[in-house]
Amino acid sequence: MGRRRKQASTSDMLLALPWWMLAIGSAASYLIFHNILPTAFGANPLLSAVGMLARGLAWMPALLLGFFAVLSYLRERSRQADARLGPPRTEPTGRARPPKAPPQPARNAAGSNTPNPADSPNPTRNTTTPTPAPTPAEPATPQSWTLEAIQSLEWKRFELLCVQYYEQMGFAVKTVPHGPDGGIDATLYKAGLDAPVAVVQCKAWSKPVKVEQVRALGGSMLAHKVRRGVFWSLSGYVGNPVQEFSELAGIQLLDGPAVLERICALAEDKQAALLAKVFEGDYRTPSCPACGVKLVARNGRSGAFWGCSNYWKGCRYTLQMGQR
Numbered sequence: 001m002g003r004r005r006k007q008a009s010t011s012d013m014l015l016a017l018p019w020w021m022l023a024i025g026s027a028a029s030y031l032i033f034h035n036i037l038p039t040a041f042g043a044n045p046l047l048s049a050v051g052m053l054a055r056g057l058a059w060m061p062a063l064l065l066g067f068f069a070v071l072s073y074l075r076e077r078s079r080q081a082d083a084r085l086g087p088p089r090t091e092p093t094g095r096a097r098p099p100k101a102p103p104q105p106a107r108n109a110a111g112s113n114t115p116n117p118a119d120s121p122n123p124t125r126n127t128t129t130p131t132p133a134p135t136p137a138e139p140a141t142p143q144s145w146t147l148e149a150i151q152s153l154e155w156k157r158f159e160l161l162c163v164q165y166y167e168q169m170g171f172a173v174k175t176v177p178h179g180p181d182g183g184i185d186a187t188l189y190k191a192g193l194d195a196p197v198a199v200v201q202c203k204a205w206s207k208p209v210k211v212e213q214v215r216a217l218g219g220s221m222l223a224h225k226v227r228r229g230v231f232w233s234l235s236g237y238v239g240n241p242v243q244e245f246s247e248l249a250g251i252q253l254l255d256g257p258a259v260l261e262r263i264c265a266l267a268e269d270k271q272a273a274l275l276a277k278v279f280e281g282d283y284r285t286p287s288c289p290a291c292g293v294k295l296v297a298r299n300g301r302s303g304a305f306w307g308c309s310n311y312w313k314g315c316r317y318t319l320q321m322g323q324r
Contacts, residue, residue, distance in 0.1 A: 012245070014068045016219040019076060022069035026062045033058035075212065141279050145263050145271060147256055151234060153278065156287040158204035159185050161278045162232050165263060168270045184220050198228040208238035211245055218249035232259060288317050295319060
């Protein structure tokens with residue numbers, strides 16, 4: 001006997017709605033119970049008492065919907081603070097070690113820095129110039145699609161992978177360049193249709209996605225009147241509520257291996273075109289979610305971190321090195 005699917009609670013469904021829709025519902029419910037119902041029932045002696053009772057209790061549904069509107073607004077602000085990158089920004093921890101001073105040549109008896117030939121194992125050889133340490137080689141650009149290659153992408157290139165994949169599948173894709181995305185990274189259209197067929201959200205986080213982000217996509221689907229949603233999470237998902245809500249809301253969940261499987265199902269020429277586009281140039285250095293430009297490595301009191309190159313223009317975004 002199949003297991004019965006758990007239905008979402010009323011509070012979960014309310015929190016999935018946009019805050020402005022809940023605010024309008026709060027005002028509308030108060031108007032209906034306080035004015036419309038008492039006026040409509042006032043002409044009937046039997047229903048007039050019901051109308052008076054509705055007027056006295058009009059504040060209850062309005063207050064309840066207003067409370068959920070506040071919660072939905074705070075959640076939306078929290079998602080916007082994520083700025084499409086992932087976990088909230090944290091100040092870098094640990095102190096960076098000061099760079100070591102280059103070795104100084106020993107002084108000879110005369111007090112100069114010229115090495116003493118007697119101290120050198122080979123008097124005919126000049127040993128005053130230190131040999132520079134070799135710099136680590138840059139990782140080679142991937143030549144085929146692997147899970148490690150996808151995991152090496154910074155968040156903006158991961159979103160580009162998503163967009164380019166659906167374009168290879170024949171969809172027209174509308175995206176948000178940078179800044180708060182409102183819970184949607186890409187909107188998919190079929191040729192000849194004005195209405196979207198699906199919305200997509202991408203998270204290249206280093207930790208699994210929880211149910212709050214999936215519910216946010218469900219709320220965006222409801223606001224845009226789209227029945228299908230797709231969630232790309234590089235690190236997967238955590239908790240049973242994620243699976244339960246995605247089934248209820250019609251959201252397809254894809255993790256890293258599932259994304260790789262779909263890319264490898266494309267024709268070889270499409271795979272090659274996708275590989276060349278996604279891994280072109282610098283695909284590892286993270287981008288600023290507010291400005292869209294590449295971050296630059298900086299050193300602070302607490303250690304090394306990524307900072308926006310538009311710092312002097314007012315952008316104060318920072319990201320601890322090693323985070324996604």
